[in-house]
Amino acid sequence: MTSAIEGPRLIRPGEFRETMTLTERCFGFERGGLERRMPHCFDQTRPNRHAVVTCDGDVVSHVACVPAELRAGAATVECHGIAGVATDPDHRGNGYMTQLLEFWLDRLDSQDVPLAELEGDRLGYGRFGWENAGREQRFRITRRSFTADPAGFADVRQYRSRTDFELITEIHDRERYRITRTDRRYERLLEQRDLETLVFDRDRPAYLAYRGADPASVLEFGGSREGVTTLLGTVLETAAELEVFTHPHHPLVPSFCDLAIDWETRPHRKLNILDLPATLEAYEPLLAERWSTVVDDFGRPSGTVTLAIDGSETTDAVTVTYDATGVHVERTAREPDVVLDRRTMTRLLFGSPDACWSIRRSRPFLQAVLPLEYYFWQTETI
Incomplete structure (x- = not known):
């Protein structure tokens, strides 16, 4: 008899406890343990943060997505975090986790969320675009x-x-x-x-x-x-x-x-750059602040650099203009100067200071303002 598979979809009223029972069993927590350990992520009053796949009416796979706003000086950046990735052992190997992650990535794209973050295996989640980012x-x-x-x-x-x-x-x-x-x-x-x-x-x-x-x-x-x-x-x-x-x-x-x-x-954690122009537009205050500290005997140089993620639409390129008055970031259809795959772009923007060193060294502006910074305090791990 063929099983009835439903989802990925958001949980329905009354499914939260069953969803958490599955997630706690997969993570080795007692009943209610994740809600007490990570109450900012697992909150019964926020059912729209939980997506599931069901088999014959039973929840067999779950992924949560929790909104957050990064603060870096005057910069504020919307970033949603993936949490509670869990599939019943008897139902693994059916691609449910992949479907749920793609479900959330599609929703975040439709909501114009620029960044997504998570903890976990770099290689496994790298298939979906996540890469090590930030430092702790x-x-x-x-x-x-x-x-x-x-x-x-x-x-x-x-x-x-x-x-x-x-x-x-x-x-x-x-x-x-x-x-x-x-x-x-x-x-x-x-x-x-x-x-x-x-x-x-x-x-x-x-x-x-x-x-x-x-x-x-x-x-x-x-x-x-x-x-x-x-x-x-x-x-x-x-x-x-x-x-x-x-x-x-x-x-x-x-x-x-x-x-x-x-x-x-x-x-620190792993980031997925969902929208490159929106990410850099949000970080514009931090870029401008850092650029303002670059002084030499002849004043600050001026110029532009256009970045794009390989495979993106041309309108997903972003031009950063810099001169003595400051920094301006805008989405553009210009031919990019630097084209990188999604994960390498993350290393360029958010990696350690020596990541993508040859690119930064060839463009003094990038060397001066990168890497970008963010930080989740350990109390609020998602």
Whole structure:
């Protein structure tokens, strides 16, 4: 008897719990575990974030897509994240994951979303256009390599009150690289399962969110150097070692270098450039800011560079014009100067500083303004 396959489609009323049961089973979580661990992704009130394939009425495959807005200085970039990719073991090999990913990519394209991101296997997801993008630093700090004034511990408390909430949101909203958060998103992030959040409340306040014991993982922090250092010392009262995750350009990185026994820089997440002109248009403020710092004895050079992704329509090319007055980005039908496949374009724009070095070196403007930056704090992994 032939099975009745339906989808990919968005879930219907009443299917959320069955969908989450499948996803939690595939990821090894207990019932409700993913909702408590990643409440900003798996939210029963947001059914339009979940797509499924069903077999004879049972949910057998699932992929979620969660909207986010990247912040990089004055730049804001819409970017949707793929999460909860799960297929029942008895139904694998039928192409359901491919169908669901293509379902979401088609929807994002129709909604003019410029970027999509995810975590996962680079080679597997690379078939759909995702590539390593961005950088993250991980510092290892141990009790024996750390000194802090215990007197400051008296000003440390657990996050509990509305006053603490407002302190945290005020500090985090000043971060240069982050994801835009509503109050609801803040609340859901701070209520994650097993997440401990500490607040330092003096004239130079700070906060720190961590999970685990040995090592403890510091997933998010913010505020003054004095406050963050005191909070690290507080965690090290009960943990012999901790890991701190952050963006390489965070102003506290030099302090972590002084404290750490070692550190590493690694690819952050994976991006898929769905619309190249829209991506660079959104990043125009960051491009202009960086270009404004390029000064030589003869002033800034002027010119244009036109980029395109191989196989795209001609109108998917983008021209960046630069001169002494600034930077302007626009969609164009011009013949491109640089044509790259989708993943190589991601490495050029968002890779490590030495990625696509020959292209950057041949065009001083690109060398001056790239790579572009973004950062998902570990508390809000999608």
